[in-house]
Amino acid sequence: MSPGTNVVIALAISSIVIVVISFRNKLVYRQRRELHGCEVPPSLPQLDPVFGLDLILSRFTSLKADRRNVSLLEQFRRHGNTFQSITFGRTTFFTIEPRNLQSVLSTDFLSWGVEPMRLFAFEPFIGKGIMCSDGAFWEHSRALIKPTFARTQIADLHLDDFGVHVERLIDLIPKDGSTFDLQPLFARLALDSSTEFLFGESVQTLAPDLTPSSAESFLEAYDYGQSCVGRRIQLPKFNFLTTDSRFWKSCQTAHEFVDQQIQKALLVTSKQKQDVDGRSRYILAQELLRQTHNLLDIRHQLLNIFLPAHEAIGVAMTNIFFNLARHPRIYTKLRNEILVADLKARTLTFERLKSLKYLQFVINETFRLNPTIGTNTRMALKDTILPTGGGPSGHGTSPILVRKGDSVVFGFYGLHRMPNVFGDDVDVFRPERWEKLRPAHWSYLPFGGGFRVCPGQQLALTEIGYCLVRMVQAFERVENRDPTMEFVEHYKITTESKNGAKVAMVPSHL
Template identity: 25%
Template sequence: MSTFGSLPISAGLLPVRHGNLLDFPQDPIACMRSLHAEFGDLAVLEDQGQRIAFVFSPEYNRQVLSDPNTYLSQFFAVRGGRRSAQRRVTSGLLSMNGAEHRESRRVMMDVFTKRVLPQYHETITEITDDLMQDWQVGQQHDLNTEMVHFMLRMTSALLFGVNDAQYSVELGNKIDAWVRQNHEVGMGALVSSPEFSDRYDQLLSMADDLEDSIKQMFQKHRTANTEKRSDVLSLMFQAQASEQQLSDEKLVGHATLTFAAAHLTTAHTFSWTLFLLAQHPEVMQKLADELENNTTGDHPSFDELKSLSYLEAVIKESMRVMPASSYSQRISAMQTQLGPLTLPAGTPVIFSQFITHHREDLFKNPDEFRPERWASISPGAYEYLPFGAGPRMCIGASLAMVELRTVLAVILKRFHFQAVANSEVNGRVISTMLGPTSSIDAVLHSADVVPDAVPVYGSIHDLVKMPASTKPIAIRRAA
């Protein structure tokens, strides 16, 4: 009889599915949905003695996320040898645990405090104006590509004080390729698959190259005029002057992982929000009215933006139904009890924003985009968690919200979007992030028009339930 921890699996009482562990990284949402449908709040995928545990309820989310001593963070990174660049570029918050994590987080949190957020407002507004510089009514744009490039530039400017589009794209591409390689090698290690271990050498040389780029950026930054600069790196350099333990090596890790954590999550949130608004004209109309009646000029002020409750509801609802961070993982540090399961040390435990946010018992009609619901609900920290929850909750959450509010308001005061009829919109999870995997083609309209929703094809319909008018029209076959 096989056993799971101390409990017999054959008893039929435990939520265990025997299957291929690689089913999970291949299509995380499909795999988690089917485990949730079959087993409910807790499930285990087991393959030849190797297991991944999944938690899908607020109570299990709480147990796992609020106990960082039992459930360690392990950003899908292979740490690399002690003296390797791979070790240094992965030495950011996401890979730290215990006292080291607490101490580094304290230093980083100071840098992200609300006090400095108004200073970012001007930079965000300027870069958004630049984005729209060549936009004209009637043009067609791919929101996905545009938002990814825009956020590379925005993130470089806000985090590193570098406002150079070409440099941002180069550095961002290096970081993205490296994150993806980590994910694949890390997943390979999880299932001990030899086909993945070949990529390890490649990962190490990518890390060498990335570390060089980050160090060059530090150098450029230090030699530039740093007076009155409020980018995150300047604040970290200031913190470094007073915090002896924040060495340059640690800064390399913090800079890399913070950039990686910041730009795609925000870019995907923009793409999904703009697309959802285009496909829900009544929501767009209400938002346009709020912007018109409660803000002045093309550039709403920081305080005006904070008072826009419908914009806030739109952003929250977009991150509920299409959370850019769709799941994340922990590793059990020791043998531990989770509900009926005894988890041996080293068991990966996945929690999922996507599954939690789509639970019918927490959110009525959970697959629909309905910002109005936020007028009457206030879910708990482990029920609604686009930025995670507990002691590892996103440290950039307030900054991300400032970016989302400001950019959406500045764009939507000038342009509205209409999806291109019969185009294809696909979304999928890659390296834990739920993002578009196709273009999101949209036509620009002026802000005094609220265009109709249109039919689109693609996997978007498996992720969010949209109005009937957006359903693809069946293709007629020739007789």
């Protein structure tokens, strides 16, 4: 036989084998599905049922139009709490069913992971760490980081340093009623606070007449790098961002900045710095240096923590004032509660802040309406089952069979807008709903849940509460100066206000 004939025969045999394997897999899948009583949820209408290129195009159209979370919410409202789609030959399940979230994040945790999806996108920027790893390496990262955040007193010990940054921020706010954007100030507050906690020394971008160029370069590089990572995770591995020179330069700038901070931490000879009253200050870089001498590993761990730590306060505070500026009645009510409490900076402990009920309502409502993380994704590391959502209605209660390599997307933005949990006015900023609202744990997840719950949530909530109290004490009113009233989302890895928080602040005369 000729070489050409051999090629034809080989191709024919290969095609037959592929068809047979595909048929066998579908048969096995159907048998297993019937064995466990599983059903298939509704499917998104798609023109390309194999690669889902039309859905991918639609996704990026939503990103470009700043409607990523909103468009997914519309799909949940149209197709039900659970539905599926096909992209690149794999099934993706979308769900806001609390039982499914509980299973993926907690009870069936070992069946799901993030590394296959995230590592390619995250690693050049923040390295391999707790944000983008699974299994033994994730356990290693968590073991390095968890002891520091597990100290119950850490939030209160940190507030003395944090208070200095807040007062500097307040000093920079125009007092003449002029329009300005709070978002850049909150980003600098987050940078100053995070660097102090992580490295032991703040970069002090809020300090008067002191804005170090290295810190500004880091913040610019961090912001651009984060945006690129957000896009990289939405694309196949070989995409245009792989050759984006600005992205790689941003990664280098971020790495050099953190390496410099680690070197400074190495020079600290005392076990712990002491406050004047003898209380210990906890510095994460120094804690890590006591546990490992691998400087590259420490850089990765610090960057993996810096990402959520920085965004938690910067994005949250911007969103809080975005909402308060549009609801003067709520600001007045919050201010009255704070003034009556007659709070002093030194008495603003975690427990004292938690006791201010309306303050907590405002924070809770902001995280409900504008979650910092709008969606999250897990990939099945082995065949497993989602406990509910199967059936043609989108609200079915049958389990769903998930094959290894399939993924599930859960939308916190949609989860926090479930009328059966939060009321019919779910799109309205109304802190009062929390007077009687006690959502089940898996219905409200501002910091995630299960084994990957944010380890620094207590610290973040303390900083947010402290900053909010001090600003409300200092300013009698906040006025909206943004002609766009609705929240326009800007997706990076987190979701922030595209228009910032353009306001005018009226100083207190008390």
